Amino acid sequence: MMTVTHFTAQQAPCGKVVEADDYEDRDDEALLTQETDYGCGCVSIQHQYHDGSVACKVIHHNGTVLKEELLTAE
């Protein structure tokens, strides 16, 4: 099941304040995917796994990966 939230003024990773769509998708395996698509082209993706670890990726609208990390639950 996917939930979409629209923002009219959200600050993108590049610093611009633009419109954005936030997608939240949760499946039966308790895996949560959250993605934000900004109007300028920047994208932010977060995956949350069953064991509590979180993978996060932020991509600038010029294609540069600004952040990519995996946070593991203790």
Ligand SMILES: [Zn+2]
């Ligand atoms: Zn941008």
